[in-house]
Amino acid sequence: MIFENIKIAGISAAVPRTVVNNLRDHAFVPLEEREKTVKLTGVEEYRKAADDQTTADLCEAAARALLKGLNVDPKTVDGLILVTMTPDYVAPSTACVLQAKLGLPLAAVTFDVNLGCSGYVYGLYIACSLIQGGSLKRVLLLAGDTQTKICYEQDKNTVFLLGDAGSATILESAPGSSSPIRMKFMTDGSKKDSLIVPAGGFRNPSNDKTRKIEKQPDGGTRSHEHLYLNGMEVFNFSITDVVSTIKEFIAEENIQVDGMDYLVLHQANKFMTDKIAKKLGFPADKVPYSLSKYGNTSSASIPLTMAHCFSKLGDKKDLRCLLSGFGVGLSWGVVDINLQSTRYLDVIEV
């Protein structure tokens, strides 16, 4: 799929102030094991939302900074998409709450999308579709999650990896723009159980049993309302399915890896992303990271990485990037985009 005459005007990200340090904290795991984990995953620390701080709060902060930084009047935004798997409410869509808070027009097309690690690239697809086929002029794409709220604090499979963040991206109709945006998406719902919060929805409603925290067969401790991550299945998925799709995409679209400035991967963990980059033939200096400081931040990880790394690049205006998000669903996608004159704001703390 291909989109034309669309540009990304700017990208921002916001993180909570509270720092969780993997070596200093998590005393329930011996220090030696903590060191081994940090060495392998690359996550030294991440941010944790306060009890009363939600995905909407983080995304709102990122959005306000971006609207202000780009000098965009909220009344000129005619689409608002929020990608999250940790919304503020079961109903309504959290995006509706943000439409009012941010002062967007009543006529703005506004909705949530329930996706995690693949969410940002999906968000770009939906935003581009709304602009190209749906006659919108300016879309605010918010992607964020507060995953620490769905991880049990002593589940060592998740608690060393996952952090909280929100992001904002503004996409605009740009007639005459010469750089097409290409994308490809894949889904394999048969592997849904490898990354799942099994209970608390309507298939397995919340009750005393689903809330009970206990040792699970995989060795982790959590309840059925916490996030379960099957490391082996997700690892295999990432280094086989995700890599194959990106390789196919590169071949189908006749993309020259040497001509790419950056490969921005979902910040799953460094062990895995290094391996994906290597298999795709990208040298380490073309693969930016934010995970040592912010961990794996689900749908926010790609824009957070761009804000964290690209805001330091100064005046380098054109960046040809391959973006790939992959995870819960299982769902994955890849985007080839030439970022021209995109503004990247420094990461904000809230």
Add this chain to the structure above:
Amino acid sequence: MEELFLKRFAEALEKEVGVKMEDDFREYEEWDSLSLLVILSMVDDEYGVNIDANHFAGMKTVKDIFEFIIKKSA
């Protein structure tokens, strides 16, 4: 080939005393979910073989992994 596999297996786990074919790898003191990923990665890098979760669940010894690789790469 066997010797090289054992060497790579021990290196991946940073096990200085080395490993033996008959070892039950889950009984290693340092074995955990991360070691598993390191071994999966080594097998993928060195032999181009992916071990899926179902097959892995049935493996007990280092030899089981070695034989799976031989079968897959045959």
